[in-house]
Amino acid sequence: MGSESNMVHSPMLTYASMISLLTLCPPFVILLWYTMVHADGSVLQTFDYLRQHGLQGFIDIWPKPTATAWKIIACYAAFEAALQLWLPGKRVEGPISPTGNRPVYKANGVAAYAVTLITYLGLWWFGIFNPTIVYDHLGEIFSALIFGSFIFCIFLYIKGLVAPSSTDSGSSGNIIIDFYWGMELYPRIGKNFDIKVFTNCRFGMMSWAVLAVTYCIKQYETYGRVSDSMLINMILMLVYVTKFFWWEAGYWNTMDIAHDRAGFYICWGCLVWVPSVYTSPGMYLVNHPVNLGVQLAVYILVSGILCIYINYDCDRQRQEFRRTNGKALVWGKAPSKIHATYTTTSGETKSSLLLMSGWWGLSRHFHYVPEILAAFSWTLPALFNHFLPYFYVVFLTILLFDRAKRDDDRCRSKYGKYWKLYCEKVPYRIIPGIY
Ligand code: NDP
Numbered sequence: 001m002g003s004e005s006n007m008v009h010s011p012m013l014t015y016a017s018m019i020s021l022l023t024l025c026p027p028f029v030i031l032l033w034y035t036m037v038h039a040d041g042s043v044l045q046t047f048d049y050l051r052q053h054g055l056q057g058f059i060d061i062w063p064k065p066t067a068t069a070w071k072i073i074a075c076y077a078a079f080e081a082a083l084q085l086w087l088p089g090k091r092v093e094g095p096i097s098p099t100g101n102r103p104v105y106k107a108n109g110v111a112a113y114a115v116t117l118i119t120y121l122g123l124w125w126f127g128i129f130n131p132t133i134v135y136d137h138l139g140e141i142f143s144a145l146i147f148g149s150f151i152f153c154i155f156l157y158i159k160g161l162v163a164p165s166s167t168d169s170g171s172s173g174n175i176i177i178d179f180y181w182g183m184e185l186y187p188r189i190g191k192n193f194d195i196k197v198f199t200n201c202r203f204g205m206m207s208w209a210v211l212a213v214t215y216c217i218k219q220y221e222t223y224g225r226v227s228d229s230m231l232i233n234m235i236l237m238l239v240y241v242t243k244f245f246w247w248e249a250g251y252w253n254t255m256d257i258a259h260d261r262a263g264f265y266i267c268w269g270c271l272v273w274v275p276s277v278y279t280s281p282g283m284y285l286v287n288h289p290v291n292l293g294v295q296l297a298v299y300i301l302v303s304g305i306l307c308i309y310i311n312y313d314c315d316r317q318r319q320e321f322r323r324t325n326g327k328a329l330v331w332g333k334a335p336s337k338i339h340a341t342y343t344t345t346s347g348e349t350k351s352s353l354l355l356m357s358g359w360w361g362l363s364r365h366f367h368y369v370p371e372i373l374a375a376f377s378w379t380l381p382a383l384f385n386h387f388l389p390y391f392y393v394v395f396l397t398i399l400l401f402d403r404a405k406r407d408d409d410r411c412r413s414k415y416g417k418y419w420k421l422y423c424e425k426v427p428y429r430i431i432p433g434i435y
Pocket of ligand 1: 254255256311318353354355356364367368371403407411414
């Protein structure tokens with residue numbers, strides 16, 4: 001990965017966006033938490049507070065990472081790492097890396113997910129640990145995660161420099177780019193503990209489910225009941241995360257794992273941004289027990305599940321197509337496809353297939369449409385009193401439109417004329433007929 005491969009935008013814009021994300025994301029996480037938990041979800045209220053109290057006011061609301069927060073994080077991280085290492089699972093091979101390696105994984109995500117949720121609910125049920133403690137220390141936990149994950153990313157940078165796990169590693173020559181995008185594609189501790197599987201899946205995505213449940217329990221313990229809005233939000237988030245773990249081995253073929261290196265962008269994002277921003281609609285609902293009524297609740301639930309299913313089916317279709325070497329039927333018919341060839345960085349010529357039927361014939365990244373709509377549907381229970389619960393949907397839309405561009409550029413340089421042909425046959429990038 002040279003620096004140019006990460007500069008699909010101009011170098012100026014790339015540096016500016018890297019520096020601003022590095023500096024603005026941490027305070028944003030704290031402001032988001034503060035607004036959701038202490039300012040009634042109202043951006044105006046937080047804004048007023050900051051106007052009156054200035055920088056000192058901001059420093060005052062930034063919680064210090066406490067011993068309780070560190071303990072919660074350490075227990076959770078150690079538990080997830082142990083499950084990742086020791087739960088049984090099928091041996092799965094990842095895609096061939098740019099330098100021609102093939103990483104091997106243990107597919108035990110569903111088991112880890114089930115054990116995690118059962119343990120968490122069990123601890124609550126038997127009065128051993130009350131999840132409301134997590135909610136009550138959320139600010140301190142996010143604060144600890146912000147600093148802890150930053151240090152972890154420095155560790156990743158140094159590891160990439162002095163002890164890379166594979167040949168899929170290297171410097172771009174610029175320390176900021178290396179820290180931000182990462183040095184290694186598949187960093188491991190020992191032979192088997194894959195760091196990106198841990199940060200992205202077992203810590204990040206798992207925390208999403210754990211926190212969705214936490215918010216629900218907090219509302220129950222505060223109000224003595226769970227509102228239908230909270231229930232719909234939690235169910236849809238859990239369906240989404242369940243789908244994720246069901247398909248986790250497929251995730252190991254996606255850009256996050258196969259192309260984005262382990263740096264601030266992906267690892268800090270999964271360790272901090274996912275537990276805070278991704279779960280934020282539920283965080284808002286804790287103190288806003290909106291009542292939707294059965295009809296609206298069912299309508300939102302069904303459309304949300306449909307979106308999650310379509311998103312899953314897009315990913316499944318592509319993976320089945322590749323797995324069966326283009327032989328699997330797509331929407332009941334033999335798929336149209338492109339036999340593409342490309343050259344790895346070590347000079348080997350490899351072949352690959354591009355699907356032009358089914359969802360992948362509608363647009364080149366159609367799967368992002370149901371992904372965004374699913375996020376909208378688990379936010380909708382918050383109704384429209386405040387904008388902030390919708391921040392995740394807006395963020396996701398920007399992220400995925402940017403990602404579609406990054407992926408198109410990467411595929412164009414990987415596949416050359418074959419990608420051009422695919423673009424001619426499937427001209428729209430995301431929304432059929434529009435974009
Ligand atoms: P994918 O990695 O699944 O798809 C892109 C890759 O697929 C390309 O790099 C290319 O890789 C291959 N490809 C592209 N076109 C074709 C084709 N026509 N036929 C076959 N293969 C093709 O994309 P993402 O990682 O972006 O998304 C995976 C899932 O994760 C989606 O469901 C998405 O919605 C979700 N997601 C969620 C996010 C969130 O924050 N909630 C963020 C990002 C993704 P190759 O080099 O193998 O050819």
